[in-house]
Amino acid sequence: MQDGNNENSKPKAGDLPDGLFTESGSEKTPPPCILVIFGASGDLTGKKLIPALYNLMDDGLLPANFVCVGFARREKTHEAFRAEMSEHIKNYSRTKAEENELQAFTEKLFYFQSDFDNDTGYQNLNTYLSDLDKKYGTMGNRIYYLSVQPTYFSPIAEKLQKNGLIYDDADKSKFSRLIIEKPFGRDLNSALDLQAEMTKNLAENQIYRIDHYLGKETVQNLLVFRFSNAIFEGLWNNRYVDNIQITVGESIGIEERGDFYESAGLVRDIIQNHLMQVLSLVTMEPPSSLSADSIRDEKVKLLSAIRHYKDEEIDKYTLRGQYKEGFVNGEKVAAYRSENKVNPESNVETFAAMRLSIDNWRWAGVPIYIRAGKRLPKRTTEICVMFKKPPGVLFNKNEHESAPNCFIFRIQPNEGISIACNSKVPGTANLIQPVTMDFQYDNFFGKSVPEAYERLIHDCIMGDNTLFARVDEAIHSWRFITPILERWNSQKFTPEDFYNAGTWGPKGADMLLQSEGRKWKMI
Ligand code: BG6
Numbered sequence: 001m002q003d004g005n006n007e008n009s010k011p012k013a014g015d016l017p018d019g020l021f022t023e024s025g026s027e028k029t030p031p032p033c034i035l036v037i038f039g040a041s042g043d044l045t046g047k048k049l050i051p052a053l054y055n056l057m058d059d060g061l062l063p064a065n066f067v068c069v070g071f072a073r074r075e076k077t078h079e080a081f082r083a084e085m086s087e088h089i090k091n092y093s094r095t096k097a098e099e100n101e102l103q104a105f106t107e108k109l110f111y112f113q114s115d116f117d118n119d120t121g122y123q124n125l126n127t128y129l130s131d132l133d134k135k136y137g138t139m140g141n142r143i144y145y146l147s148v149q150p151t152y153f154s155p156i157a158e159k160l161q162k163n164g165l166i167y168d169d170a171d172k173s174k175f176s177r178l179i180i181e182k183p184f185g186r187d188l189n190s191a192l193d194l195q196a197e198m199t200k201n202l203a204e205n206q207i208y209r210i211d212h213y214l215g216k217e218t219v220q221n222l223l224v225f226r227f228s229n230a231i232f233e234g235l236w237n238n239r240y241v242d243n244i245q246i247t248v249g250e251s252i253g254i255e256e257r258g259d260f261y262e263s264a265g266l267v268r269d270i271i272q273n274h275l276m277q278v279l280s281l282v283t284m285e286p287p288s289s290l291s292a293d294s295i296r297d298e299k300v301k302l303l304s305a306i307r308h309y310k311d312e313e314i315d316k317y318t319l320r321g322q323y324k325e326g327f328v329n330g331e332k333v334a335a336y337r338s339e340n341k342v343n344p345e346s347n348v349e350t351f352a353a354m355r356l357s358i359d360n361w362r363w364a365g366v367p368i369y370i371r372a373g374k375r376l377p378k379r380t381t382e383i384c385v386m387f388k389k390p391p392g393v394l395f396n397k398n399e400h401e402s403a404p405n406c407f408i409f410r411i412q413p414n415e416g417i418s419i420a421c422n423s424k425v426p427g428t429a430n431l432i433q434p435v436t437m438d439f440q441y442d443n444f445f446g447k448s449v450p451e452a453y454e455r456l457i458h459d460c461i462m463g464d465n466t467l468f469a470r471v472d473e474a475i476h477s478w479r480f481i482t483p484i485l486e487r488w489n490s491q492k493f494t495p496e497d498f499y500n501a502g503t504w505g506p507k508g509a510d511m512l513l514q515s516e517g518r519k520w521k522m523i
Contacts, residue, residue, distance in 0.1 A: 035457070040147075210456055217415065249378060292466035319508040
Protein backbone atom coordinates (compact mmCIF):
# COMPACT_ATOMS: atom_id res chain seq x y z
CA MET A 1 0.00 0.00 0.00
CA GLN A 2 1.15 3.54 -0.73
CA ASP A 3 1.80 5.69 2.30
CA GLY A 4 1.13 9.33 1.49
CA ASN A 5 3.78 10.39 4.02
CA ASN A 6 6.35 7.94 2.82
CA GLU A 7 9.52 9.78 1.75
CA ASN A 8 9.70 7.56 -1.33
CA SER A 9 6.41 8.84 -2.70
CA LYS A 10 7.43 12.49 -2.66
CA PRO A 11 8.70 13.90 -5.92
CA LYS A 12 12.41 14.56 -5.88
CA ALA A 13 14.47 16.85 -8.06
CA GLY A 14 14.93 15.11 -11.38
CA ASP A 15 11.76 12.98 -11.17
CA LEU A 16 9.86 12.79 -14.45
CA PRO A 17 6.48 14.50 -14.35
CA ASP A 18 3.65 11.97 -14.19
CA GLY A 19 1.09 11.87 -16.93
CA LEU A 20 2.73 10.75 -20.15
CA PHE A 21 3.82 7.16 -19.77
CA THR A 22 2.54 6.28 -16.32
CA GLU A 23 -0.99 5.17 -17.19
CA SER A 24 -1.45 1.46 -17.63
CA GLY A 25 -2.05 0.66 -21.29
CA SER A 26 -5.56 -0.76 -21.02
CA GLU A 27 -6.35 -2.76 -24.16
CA LYS A 28 -9.89 -2.25 -25.43
CA THR A 29 -11.71 -4.75 -27.61
CA PRO A 30 -11.72 -3.74 -31.28
CA PRO A 31 -15.25 -2.91 -32.47
CA PRO A 32 -16.91 -4.95 -35.26
CA CYS A 33 -16.43 -3.44 -38.71
CA ILE A 34 -16.07 -3.87 -42.45
CA LEU A 35 -12.90 -2.64 -44.14
CA VAL A 36 -13.40 -1.75 -47.80
CA ILE A 37 -10.16 -1.43 -49.78
CA PHE A 38 -10.45 0.71 -52.91
CA GLY A 39 -7.73 -0.31 -55.35
CA ALA A 40 -7.80 -3.94 -54.27
CA SER A 41 -5.81 -5.07 -57.32
CA GLY A 42 -2.91 -2.75 -56.53
CA ASP A 43 0.52 -3.55 -55.15
CA LEU A 44 -0.06 -2.00 -51.76
CA THR A 45 -3.10 -4.18 -51.10
CA GLY A 46 -1.28 -7.42 -51.91
CA LYS A 47 2.11 -6.62 -50.43
CA LYS A 48 1.19 -4.67 -47.32
CA LEU A 49 -2.49 -4.34 -46.42
CA ILE A 50 -3.67 -7.94 -46.70
CA PRO A 51 -0.54 -9.40 -45.01
CA ALA A 52 -1.01 -6.79 -42.25
CA LEU A 53 -4.65 -7.89 -41.74
CA TYR A 54 -3.54 -11.52 -41.69
CA ASN A 55 -0.98 -10.80 -38.96
CA LEU A 56 -3.49 -8.78 -36.96
CA MET A 57 -5.80 -11.77 -37.02
CA ASP A 58 -2.92 -14.04 -36.07
CA ASP A 59 -2.15 -11.81 -33.07
CA GLY A 60 -5.84 -11.75 -32.05
CA LEU A 61 -6.10 -8.04 -32.78
CA LEU A 62 -8.87 -8.08 -35.39
CA PRO A 63 -12.45 -7.74 -34.20
CA ALA A 64 -14.27 -11.06 -33.89
CA ASN A 65 -16.87 -9.63 -36.27
CA PHE A 66 -14.83 -8.41 -39.19
CA VAL A 67 -14.83 -8.70 -42.97
CA CYS A 68 -12.76 -7.07 -45.67
CA VAL A 69 -14.13 -6.16 -49.10
CA GLY A 70 -11.78 -5.55 -52.01
CA PHE A 71 -13.22 -2.90 -54.35
CA ALA A 72 -11.70 -2.67 -57.83
CA ARG A 73 -12.55 -2.17 -61.48
CA ARG A 74 -11.64 -5.61 -62.82
CA GLU A 75 -14.16 -8.44 -62.93
CA LYS A 76 -13.18 -11.11 -60.40
CA THR A 77 -14.87 -13.75 -58.28
CA HIS A 78 -14.52 -13.88 -54.49
CA GLU A 79 -12.65 -17.15 -54.91
CA ALA A 80 -10.14 -15.69 -57.36
CA PHE A 81 -9.57 -12.70 -55.06
CA ARG A 82 -9.04 -15.01 -52.07
CA ALA A 83 -6.59 -17.18 -54.00
CA GLU A 84 -4.57 -14.13 -55.08
CA MET A 85 -4.50 -12.75 -51.56
CA SER A 86 -3.40 -16.10 -50.14
CA GLU A 87 -0.41 -16.03 -52.48
CA HIS A 88 0.45 -12.50 -51.35
CA ILE A 89 0.25 -13.53 -47.71
CA LYS A 90 2.56 -16.46 -48.37
CA ASN A 91 5.04 -14.15 -50.10
CA TYR A 92 4.89 -11.04 -47.95
CA SER A 93 3.63 -11.85 -44.48
CA ARG A 94 6.20 -11.32 -41.70
CA THR A 95 5.00 -14.55 -40.08
CA LYS A 96 4.76 -17.93 -41.74
CA ALA A 97 1.30 -18.51 -43.23
CA GLU A 98 -0.31 -21.72 -41.94
CA GLU A 99 -2.92 -23.35 -44.23
CA ASN A 100 -5.73 -23.52 -41.65
CA GLU A 101 -5.20 -19.90 -40.59
CA LEU A 102 -5.05 -18.78 -44.19
CA GLN A 103 -8.34 -20.51 -44.82
CA ALA A 104 -9.94 -18.89 -41.77
CA PHE A 105 -8.63 -15.50 -42.84
CA THR A 106 -9.57 -15.64 -46.51
CA GLU A 107 -13.13 -16.57 -45.58
CA LYS A 108 -13.38 -13.00 -44.34
CA LEU A 109 -12.42 -11.61 -47.77
CA PHE A 110 -14.93 -10.54 -50.43
CA TYR A 111 -14.64 -8.87 -53.79
CA PHE A 112 -16.79 -6.09 -55.20
CA GLN A 113 -16.39 -4.89 -58.78
CA SER A 114 -17.23 -1.36 -59.87
CA ASP A 115 -15.80 1.81 -61.38
CA PHE A 116 -14.77 4.50 -58.93
CA ASP A 117 -17.10 7.05 -60.52
CA ASN A 118 -20.29 5.06 -60.97
CA ASP A 119 -23.15 6.03 -58.61
CA THR A 120 -24.96 2.76 -59.15
CA GLY A 121 -21.82 0.91 -58.07
CA TYR A 122 -21.85 2.80 -54.75
CA GLN A 123 -25.57 2.19 -54.22
CA ASN A 124 -24.99 -1.52 -54.82
CA LEU A 125 -22.01 -1.41 -52.49
CA ASN A 126 -24.20 0.09 -49.78
CA THR A 127 -26.73 -2.72 -50.13
CA TYR A 128 -23.94 -5.30 -50.26
CA LEU A 129 -22.31 -3.99 -47.08
CA SER A 130 -25.67 -3.94 -45.27
CA ASP A 131 -26.16 -7.61 -46.21
CA LEU A 132 -22.68 -8.42 -44.87
CA ASP A 133 -23.57 -6.52 -41.66
CA LYS A 134 -26.56 -8.81 -41.14
CA LYS A 135 -24.60 -11.94 -41.87
CA TYR A 136 -21.38 -11.14 -39.99
CA GLY A 137 -22.58 -8.83 -37.21
CA THR A 138 -20.42 -5.91 -38.32
CA MET A 139 -23.02 -3.42 -37.06
CA GLY A 140 -22.77 -0.87 -39.86
CA ASN A 141 -19.23 0.23 -38.95
CA ARG A 142 -17.16 1.03 -42.02
CA ILE A 143 -13.56 1.85 -42.84
CA TYR A 144 -12.78 2.82 -46.42
CA TYR A 145 -9.12 2.49 -47.34
CA LEU A 146 -8.29 4.50 -50.47
CA SER A 147 -5.27 2.75 -51.93
CA VAL A 148 -5.72 4.64 -55.20
CA GLN A 149 -4.15 7.51 -57.14
CA PRO A 150 -4.54 10.75 -55.13
CA THR A 151 -6.68 12.23 -57.91
CA TYR A 152 -9.42 9.79 -56.82
CA PHE A 153 -9.42 10.80 -53.12
CA SER A 154 -12.06 13.48 -53.29
CA PRO A 155 -14.21 11.93 -56.10
CA ILE A 156 -14.49 8.69 -54.08
CA ALA A 157 -15.21 10.58 -50.86
CA GLU A 158 -17.94 12.49 -52.67
CA LYS A 159 -19.55 9.33 -54.09
CA LEU A 160 -19.43 7.61 -50.71
CA GLN A 161 -21.13 10.58 -49.08
CA LYS A 162 -23.70 11.01 -51.83
CA ASN A 163 -24.72 7.37 -51.68
CA GLY A 164 -25.15 7.18 -47.93
CA LEU A 165 -21.90 5.38 -47.10
CA ILE A 166 -20.54 8.15 -44.87
CA TYR A 167 -22.42 8.77 -41.61
CA ASP A 168 -22.79 12.00 -39.76
CA ASP A 169 -19.84 12.16 -37.36
CA ALA A 170 -22.24 13.17 -34.57
CA ASP A 171 -23.96 9.78 -34.85
CA LYS A 172 -22.06 7.76 -32.23
CA SER A 173 -24.05 4.54 -32.81
CA LYS A 174 -21.78 3.55 -35.72
CA PHE A 175 -18.74 4.93 -37.50
CA SER A 176 -17.44 5.56 -41.00
CA ARG A 177 -13.75 6.41 -41.44
CA LEU A 178 -11.66 7.04 -44.51
CA ILE A 179 -7.96 6.19 -44.74
CA ILE A 180 -5.99 7.95 -47.43
CA GLU A 181 -2.46 7.24 -48.52
CA LYS A 182 0.09 9.96 -49.11
CA PRO A 183 0.76 12.30 -50.85
CA PHE A 184 -1.81 14.71 -49.47
CA GLY A 185 -1.69 17.23 -52.32
CA ARG A 186 1.37 18.01 -54.39
CA ASP A 187 2.07 21.48 -52.99
CA LEU A 188 0.56 23.95 -50.55
CA ASN A 189 -2.35 25.08 -52.71
CA SER A 190 -3.38 21.65 -53.90
CA ALA A 191 -3.26 20.35 -50.31
CA LEU A 192 -5.53 23.21 -49.20
CA ASP A 193 -7.89 22.52 -52.11
CA LEU A 194 -7.93 18.80 -51.36
CA GLN A 195 -8.74 19.47 -47.72
CA ALA A 196 -11.59 21.81 -48.74
CA GLU A 197 -12.99 19.07 -50.99
CA MET A 198 -12.60 16.31 -48.42
CA THR A 199 -14.27 18.24 -45.63
CA LYS A 200 -17.36 18.78 -47.78
CA ASN A 201 -17.96 15.07 -47.30
CA LEU A 202 -16.30 14.11 -44.02
CA ALA A 203 -15.39 15.60 -40.66
CA GLU A 204 -11.63 16.02 -40.06
CA ASN A 205 -11.61 13.26 -37.44
CA GLN A 206 -13.13 10.81 -39.94
CA ILE A 207 -10.08 11.30 -42.19
CA TYR A 208 -7.05 9.12 -41.39
CA ARG A 209 -4.01 10.32 -43.37
CA ILE A 210 -1.56 7.49 -43.39
CA ASP A 211 2.15 8.05 -43.11
CA HIS A 212 3.46 4.57 -42.62
CA TYR A 213 6.61 5.86 -40.90
CA LEU A 214 4.44 6.75 -37.92
CA GLY A 215 3.45 3.10 -37.62
CA LYS A 216 7.07 1.97 -37.29
CA GLU A 217 7.93 0.81 -33.78
CA THR A 218 11.22 2.68 -33.81
CA VAL A 219 9.53 5.95 -34.77
CA GLN A 220 7.01 5.53 -31.95
CA ASN A 221 9.89 4.83 -29.60
CA LEU A 222 11.27 8.33 -30.21
CA LEU A 223 8.67 9.79 -27.87
CA VAL A 224 9.16 7.08 -25.27
CA PHE A 225 12.91 7.46 -25.40
CA ARG A 226 12.76 11.23 -25.08
CA PHE A 227 10.00 11.62 -22.54
CA SER A 228 10.22 8.58 -20.31
CA ASN A 229 13.94 8.90 -19.60
CA ALA A 230 15.01 11.76 -17.36
CA ILE A 231 18.66 11.64 -18.40
CA PHE A 232 18.19 12.91 -21.95
CA GLU A 233 15.76 15.82 -21.74
CA GLY A 234 18.24 18.18 -20.09
CA LEU A 235 20.64 17.70 -22.99
CA TRP A 236 18.07 17.95 -25.77
CA ASN A 237 18.59 21.60 -26.70
CA ASN A 238 20.90 24.13 -28.28
CA ARG A 239 23.13 24.29 -25.21
CA TYR A 240 24.42 20.78 -25.78
CA VAL A 241 23.39 19.68 -29.26
CA ASP A 242 25.67 20.79 -32.09
CA ASN A 243 23.58 19.48 -34.99
CA ILE A 244 21.03 16.86 -35.93
CA GLN A 245 21.30 14.66 -39.02
CA ILE A 246 18.53 12.58 -40.53
CA THR A 247 19.18 10.18 -43.40
CA VAL A 248 16.52 8.20 -45.27
CA GLY A 249 18.52 6.16 -47.74
CA GLU A 250 17.32 3.46 -50.08
CA SER A 251 19.39 1.22 -52.30
CA ILE A 252 16.41 0.45 -54.52
CA GLY A 253 15.59 2.68 -57.47
CA ILE A 254 12.10 3.68 -58.47
CA GLU A 255 11.18 0.08 -59.36
CA GLU A 256 8.13 -0.04 -61.64
CA ARG A 257 6.85 3.38 -60.53
CA GLY A 258 8.25 5.56 -63.32
CA ASP A 259 5.05 7.52 -63.90
CA PHE A 260 4.48 8.10 -60.19
CA TYR A 261 8.04 9.28 -59.70
CA GLU A 262 7.92 11.58 -62.72
CA SER A 263 4.96 13.37 -61.19
CA ALA A 264 6.21 13.27 -57.60
CA GLY A 265 9.98 13.14 -57.11
CA LEU A 266 11.89 12.38 -53.95
CA VAL A 267 10.83 15.39 -51.91
CA ARG A 268 7.11 14.72 -52.30
CA ASP A 269 7.65 10.99 -51.86
CA ILE A 270 9.82 10.99 -48.73
CA ILE A 271 10.72 14.38 -47.30
CA GLN A 272 7.38 16.22 -47.16
CA ASN A 273 5.83 13.39 -45.15
CA HIS A 274 8.05 10.63 -43.70
CA LEU A 275 11.11 12.69 -42.98
CA MET A 276 9.24 15.73 -41.62
CA GLN A 277 7.26 13.44 -39.31
CA VAL A 278 10.46 11.91 -37.96
CA LEU A 279 12.01 15.36 -37.55
CA SER A 280 9.02 16.66 -35.62
CA LEU A 281 9.11 13.72 -33.18
CA VAL A 282 12.82 14.17 -32.52
CA THR A 283 12.58 17.90 -31.89
CA MET A 284 9.05 18.71 -30.60
CA GLU A 285 8.29 19.83 -27.05
CA PRO A 286 6.78 17.32 -24.59
CA PRO A 287 3.01 17.07 -25.09
CA SER A 288 0.79 17.60 -22.05
CA SER A 289 -0.69 14.11 -22.47
CA LEU A 290 -0.57 11.21 -24.91
CA SER A 291 -3.88 12.18 -26.48
CA ALA A 292 -3.84 12.41 -30.27
CA ASP A 293 -4.37 16.14 -30.26
CA SER A 294 -1.77 16.95 -27.59
CA ILE A 295 0.89 15.14 -29.57
CA ARG A 296 -0.21 16.54 -32.89
CA ASP A 297 -0.41 20.09 -31.48
CA GLU A 298 3.25 19.86 -30.49
CA LYS A 299 4.24 18.48 -33.88
CA VAL A 300 2.45 21.34 -35.59
CA LYS A 301 4.17 23.90 -33.35
CA LEU A 302 7.50 22.44 -34.31
CA LEU A 303 6.72 22.27 -38.03
CA SER A 304 5.55 25.86 -37.97
CA ALA A 305 8.87 26.93 -36.41
CA ILE A 306 10.93 25.65 -39.36
CA ARG A 307 12.34 28.68 -41.13
CA HIS A 308 10.92 29.28 -44.61
CA TYR A 309 13.68 29.95 -47.07
CA LYS A 310 13.88 32.74 -49.63
CA ASP A 311 15.38 32.01 -53.05
CA GLU A 312 19.01 32.80 -52.03
CA GLU A 313 18.68 30.54 -48.99
CA ILE A 314 17.15 27.78 -51.08
CA ASP A 315 20.18 27.97 -53.38
CA LYS A 316 22.54 27.91 -50.41
CA TYR A 317 20.90 25.37 -48.12
CA THR A 318 19.13 22.88 -50.36
CA LEU A 319 20.20 20.67 -53.21
CA ARG A 320 18.75 17.92 -55.34
CA GLY A 321 20.27 15.14 -57.36
CA GLN A 322 19.42 12.40 -59.80
CA TYR A 323 21.10 9.03 -60.12
CA LYS A 324 23.15 8.02 -63.11
CA GLU A 325 23.97 4.43 -63.81
CA GLY A 326 26.27 2.76 -61.32
CA PHE A 327 26.71 -0.23 -59.05
CA VAL A 328 24.56 -1.08 -56.06
CA ASN A 329 25.49 -4.12 -53.99
CA GLY A 330 27.85 -5.17 -56.77
CA GLU A 331 25.16 -5.07 -59.46
CA LYS A 332 25.07 -2.70 -62.37
CA VAL A 333 21.93 -0.56 -62.34
CA ALA A 334 20.45 1.84 -64.89
CA ALA A 335 20.30 5.62 -64.69
CA TYR A 336 17.00 7.20 -63.59
CA ARG A 337 16.58 8.69 -67.07
CA SER A 338 16.71 5.17 -68.57
CA GLU A 339 14.08 3.72 -66.24
CA ASN A 340 10.74 2.57 -67.61
CA LYS A 341 8.20 5.40 -68.12
CA VAL A 342 10.75 8.11 -67.29
CA ASN A 343 11.41 11.05 -69.59
CA PRO A 344 15.00 10.64 -70.93
CA GLU A 345 15.55 14.34 -70.14
CA SER A 346 13.76 14.27 -66.84
CA ASN A 347 14.48 16.98 -64.27
CA VAL A 348 12.94 15.02 -61.41
CA GLU A 349 15.02 14.59 -58.25
CA THR A 350 15.84 11.19 -56.79
CA PHE A 351 17.97 12.70 -54.03
CA ALA A 352 17.71 15.79 -51.86
CA ALA A 353 19.73 17.26 -49.01
CA MET A 354 18.87 20.34 -46.98
CA ARG A 355 20.00 22.33 -43.99
CA LEU A 356 17.02 23.43 -41.92
CA SER A 357 16.74 25.91 -39.07
CA ILE A 358 14.15 25.64 -36.33
CA ASP A 359 13.43 29.09 -34.97
CA ASN A 360 12.34 28.28 -31.44
CA TRP A 361 13.84 28.56 -27.98
CA ARG A 362 15.11 25.00 -27.83
CA TRP A 363 16.71 24.71 -31.26
CA ALA A 364 17.76 28.23 -32.31
CA GLY A 365 21.22 28.00 -33.86
CA VAL A 366 21.26 24.20 -34.23
CA PRO A 367 21.50 23.16 -37.89
CA ILE A 368 19.35 20.23 -38.93
CA TYR A 369 20.78 18.38 -41.90
CA ILE A 370 18.50 16.03 -43.78
CA ARG A 371 19.11 13.87 -46.82
CA ALA A 372 17.16 11.20 -48.63
CA GLY A 373 17.66 9.37 -51.86
CA LYS A 374 17.12 6.40 -54.10
CA ARG A 375 19.99 4.20 -55.29
CA LEU A 376 22.23 5.09 -52.36
CA PRO A 377 24.73 2.50 -51.10
CA LYS A 378 22.33 0.96 -48.59
CA ARG A 379 18.85 1.01 -47.10
CA THR A 380 19.04 2.95 -43.90
CA THR A 381 16.91 5.38 -41.94
CA GLU A 382 18.93 6.90 -39.17
CA ILE A 383 18.78 9.94 -36.91
CA CYS A 384 21.97 11.21 -35.37
CA VAL A 385 21.85 13.81 -32.60
CA MET A 386 25.41 15.11 -32.48
CA PHE A 387 26.56 16.82 -29.29
CA LYS A 388 28.99 19.68 -28.79
CA LYS A 389 32.44 18.76 -27.61
CA PRO A 390 33.20 19.35 -23.95
CA PRO A 391 35.57 22.24 -23.12
CA GLY A 392 38.95 21.40 -24.68
CA VAL A 393 41.09 21.82 -21.59
CA LEU A 394 41.66 18.15 -20.77
CA PHE A 395 41.21 15.78 -23.65
CA ASN A 396 40.98 17.77 -26.83
CA LYS A 397 44.64 17.80 -27.75
CA ASN A 398 46.60 15.59 -30.12
CA GLU A 399 46.48 11.96 -29.06
CA HIS A 400 43.94 12.76 -26.34
CA GLU A 401 41.46 14.05 -28.84
CA SER A 402 37.93 12.87 -28.17
CA ALA A 403 35.10 12.46 -30.70
CA PRO A 404 31.77 14.26 -30.23
CA ASN A 405 29.09 12.21 -28.46
CA CYS A 406 26.06 11.24 -30.46
CA PHE A 407 22.77 9.45 -30.04
CA ILE A 408 21.88 7.34 -33.02
CA PHE A 409 18.36 6.13 -33.59
CA ARG A 410 18.35 3.37 -36.17
CA ILE A 411 14.80 3.41 -37.50
CA GLN A 412 15.67 0.60 -39.92
CA PRO A 413 17.27 -1.83 -40.49
CA ASN A 414 18.93 -3.24 -37.30
CA GLU A 415 16.34 -1.28 -35.33
CA GLY A 416 17.90 0.11 -32.21
CA ILE A 417 19.62 2.96 -30.42
CA SER A 418 23.34 3.58 -29.95
CA ILE A 419 25.18 6.11 -27.85
CA ALA A 420 28.67 7.00 -28.96
CA CYS A 421 31.04 8.18 -26.25
CA ASN A 422 34.77 8.16 -25.53
CA SER A 423 36.75 5.69 -23.50
CA LYS A 424 40.34 5.32 -22.40
CA VAL A 425 42.19 2.63 -24.30
CA PRO A 426 43.57 0.19 -21.70
CA GLY A 427 47.30 0.67 -21.16
CA THR A 428 49.77 3.32 -20.16
CA ALA A 429 49.52 5.51 -23.25
CA ASN A 430 46.41 7.50 -22.21
CA LEU A 431 44.80 7.11 -25.61
CA ILE A 432 41.12 7.81 -26.15
CA GLN A 433 38.88 5.82 -28.42
CA PRO A 434 35.19 6.33 -29.33
CA VAL A 435 33.03 3.38 -28.23
CA THR A 436 29.32 2.71 -28.62
CA MET A 437 26.65 1.44 -26.25
CA ASP A 438 24.12 -0.45 -28.28
CA PHE A 439 20.50 -1.46 -27.85
CA GLN A 440 18.98 -3.69 -30.54
CA TYR A 441 15.26 -4.47 -30.59
CA ASP A 442 15.45 -8.03 -31.81
CA ASN A 443 18.23 -9.04 -29.40
CA PHE A 444 16.41 -7.57 -26.47
CA PHE A 445 12.75 -8.28 -27.16
CA GLY A 446 13.45 -11.41 -29.17
CA LYS A 447 10.47 -11.12 -31.51
CA SER A 448 9.86 -9.63 -34.92
CA VAL A 449 8.69 -6.05 -34.91
CA PRO A 450 5.12 -5.69 -36.30
CA GLU A 451 4.79 -4.02 -39.69
CA ALA A 452 3.77 -0.37 -39.66
CA TYR A 453 0.52 -1.11 -41.50
CA GLU A 454 -0.58 -3.54 -38.80
CA ARG A 455 -0.39 -0.90 -36.13
CA LEU A 456 -2.05 1.76 -38.28
CA ILE A 457 -4.98 -0.35 -39.46
CA HIS A 458 -5.51 -1.54 -35.90
CA ASP A 459 -5.48 2.06 -34.60
CA CYS A 460 -8.00 3.13 -37.22
CA ILE A 461 -10.34 0.30 -36.22
CA MET A 462 -9.96 1.47 -32.62
CA GLY A 463 -10.68 5.08 -33.63
CA ASP A 464 -7.26 6.30 -32.44
CA ASN A 465 -5.80 8.81 -34.87
CA THR A 466 -2.64 9.67 -32.90
CA LEU A 467 -0.38 8.01 -35.47
CA PHE A 468 -2.08 9.63 -38.46
CA ALA A 469 -1.15 13.04 -39.81
CA ARG A 470 -3.58 15.85 -39.00
CA VAL A 471 -4.24 18.27 -41.83
CA ASP A 472 -2.28 21.14 -40.27
CA GLU A 473 0.83 18.95 -40.07
CA ALA A 474 0.65 18.35 -43.82
CA ILE A 475 -0.04 22.02 -44.50
CA HIS A 476 2.89 23.31 -42.42
CA SER A 477 5.19 20.84 -44.08
CA TRP A 478 4.01 22.04 -47.51
CA ARG A 479 4.55 25.68 -46.48
CA PHE A 480 8.24 24.95 -46.02
CA ILE A 481 8.62 22.58 -48.99
CA THR A 482 6.60 24.34 -51.72
CA PRO A 483 8.94 27.34 -52.29
CA ILE A 484 11.86 24.91 -52.58
CA LEU A 485 10.08 22.82 -55.22
CA GLU A 486 9.08 25.96 -57.10
CA ARG A 487 12.62 27.30 -57.07
CA TRP A 488 14.03 23.98 -58.29
CA ASN A 489 11.37 23.81 -60.95
CA SER A 490 12.59 27.09 -62.39
CA GLN A 491 16.14 25.73 -62.74
CA LYS A 492 17.59 23.01 -64.92
CA PHE A 493 19.79 20.23 -63.61
CA THR A 494 23.53 20.93 -63.91
CA PRO A 495 26.14 18.15 -64.35
CA GLU A 496 27.06 18.50 -60.63
CA ASP A 497 23.53 17.46 -59.65
CA PHE A 498 23.96 13.91 -60.94
CA TYR A 499 25.39 11.13 -58.79
CA ASN A 500 26.49 7.63 -59.56
CA ALA A 501 24.04 5.03 -58.33
CA GLY A 502 25.54 3.40 -55.26
CA THR A 503 27.05 6.62 -53.83
CA TRP A 504 25.78 9.06 -51.19
CA GLY A 505 24.42 11.61 -53.66
CA PRO A 506 26.03 14.60 -55.40
CA LYS A 507 29.20 16.15 -53.93
CA GLY A 508 27.15 19.18 -52.92
CA ALA A 509 25.55 17.12 -50.13
CA ASP A 510 28.97 16.83 -48.44
CA MET A 511 29.75 20.47 -49.12
CA LEU A 512 26.56 21.51 -47.33
CA LEU A 513 28.14 20.34 -44.07
CA GLN A 514 31.80 20.88 -44.90
CA SER A 515 31.19 24.58 -45.52
CA GLU A 516 30.13 24.76 -41.86
CA GLY A 517 33.02 22.64 -40.56
CA ARG A 518 30.96 19.45 -40.17
CA LYS A 519 30.48 16.17 -41.95
CA TRP A 520 27.83 13.50 -42.26
CA LYS A 521 28.13 10.78 -39.71
CA MET A 522 29.45 7.64 -41.37
CA ILE A 523 26.69 5.11 -41.90
C1 BG6 B 1 7.01 4.96 -49.57
C2 BG6 B 1 7.61 5.58 -50.81
O1 BG6 B 1 6.14 5.86 -48.95
O2 BG6 B 1 8.04 4.63 -48.67
C3 BG6 B 1 8.61 4.65 -51.46
O3 BG6 B 1 6.57 5.88 -51.74
C4 BG6 B 1 9.64 4.21 -50.45
O4 BG6 B 1 9.25 5.28 -52.56
C5 BG6 B 1 8.96 3.70 -49.19
O5 BG6 B 1 10.43 3.20 -51.05
C6 BG6 B 1 10.00 3.44 -48.11
O6 BG6 B 1 9.36 2.82 -47.03
P1 BG6 B 1 10.18 1.92 -46.02
O7 BG6 B 1 9.18 1.51 -45.00
O8 BG6 B 1 10.75 0.79 -46.84
O9 BG6 B 1 11.27 2.79 -45.50
